[in-house]
Amino acid sequence: QQMNPPVMPSILLVISTVHAFQYTELVQYVDSHQEEYVEALRDWVAIESDSSNVLKRPDLHRMMEKAAQKLRLMGGTVELVDIGEQELPDGQMLALPKVVTAQFGNDSNKHTVCVYGHVDVQPAKKEDGWATDPYNLTDINGNLYGRGASDNKAPVLAWIHAVEAYQALNMELPVNVKFVIEGMEETGSNGLDAMILAQRDTFFSDVDYIIISDCGWLSTRPALTYGTRGNCYFFAEVEGPKQDLHSGVYGGTVIEPMTDLIGILDTLISPSGKILIPGIRDAVAPLSDEEWRMYQDIQFDIDHYKSKIGVNQLMYSNKVDVLAHMWRYPTVTIHGIEGAFSDPGTKTVIPAKVTAKFSIRQVPNMDPAMVKKQVTDYLHSVFAKRKSPNTLKVTMVIGAKPWLADTQHPLYEAGKAAVKRVFDTDSDLIREGGTIPIARTFQDVTGKSIIMMPIGGFDDGLHSQNEKMSRYNYIEGTKLFIAYLNEVSQIRKTTV
């Protein structure tokens, strides 16, 4: 009795003391390097790495090279992996941005985590209504405004800085860290599926866990994310006369493509949000009682949400319905019409060819291949009823599946512990209405467990005007990642 009990507590005491000491030093390091972190973000935001605009492809290539160079300078084993070309709608081929892979540490006694992120962005122009130049990071009251600041450049940098902090203090990384950084996330992660498949038994063979920080909190409380919706993105093109026509001279005689297009788009969803495409809702897994209870317990203020987005009424008025329709049910969004007159002024034109862009967010157990068929068949049948001489072409350009994790996995316990340490609060367990196309591929192809650990704020304005990352989330997020690496190292090696 006298000999045995003191042994374990004293070992534990030593370990926890060492960790506490390291953490304090690491935190001090992060705090004293914040300005450099902000400058690094400024440097990255300055590159218009818009993956949807083919004219910006050189910038995107430059962005990938910049990310690779940063990791190389830190001594990582870095590769820029060629993932081939993409075919453009006109048949031309365009080189895809290379994928950056990097590795820090190769100790088989340690866990290996793979951090995934992306450095491409959505389009942004000052004239869209930005208060500042979207590509000139601007600090206003502690918020860092710029396109891609939150989605996903600051989180990627925060992960890099987390590793860099350990290195700078000559502290051994508690786990091996790999990075996969891509440049096509915003347009469906073109080429990345094939790369993951090709490297499953090489780069990914020793990866134990995958970490993604490409989403946001639901409120001011830190969150861990265990599900994302997928997305099926469609083009519906209606073509009529051989060129645009004067609406006074020809209007009334021509069956107009735009009228046909608006007519069929109006049959996709009812004003109360019911998807009208036959069969779509059949595959949706029913909301379980347990989920219902979980949603009830989540801190979410509907009035605050409404005021944040500037509306006075939502589709639903109670919390569970709002959360369920944000995360757990499919929805149709019509994004835009190419070929339509949209400049200021009053051009009186009949557009000859118009292409609608719409998407359907996917939830378990929807299957993009089935959704493609359901949507295509339905739109053609609706169009046929119009007896129009115009032609309709429907194409699905993105088919990303939803992703769902097991929240009982030790990765989530480790996440809660890291949040508690850094923010001194419990974390929300949330889902995400947006899509990270590659999440499901990582899960299906590598068989590894994934956690999403967001550091973005609930009001960051992703894809919107005035996107921002708060300095607080950026810097505290870096500390969170530092703490998380330490927590993951303590997961028992047998659990994957």
Ligand SMILES: CC(C)C[C@H](N)C(=O)NCC(=O)O
């Ligand atoms: C909030 C999303 C998961 C963030 C992600 N980077 C994204 O924008 N994905 C594309 C999408 O349309 O959801």
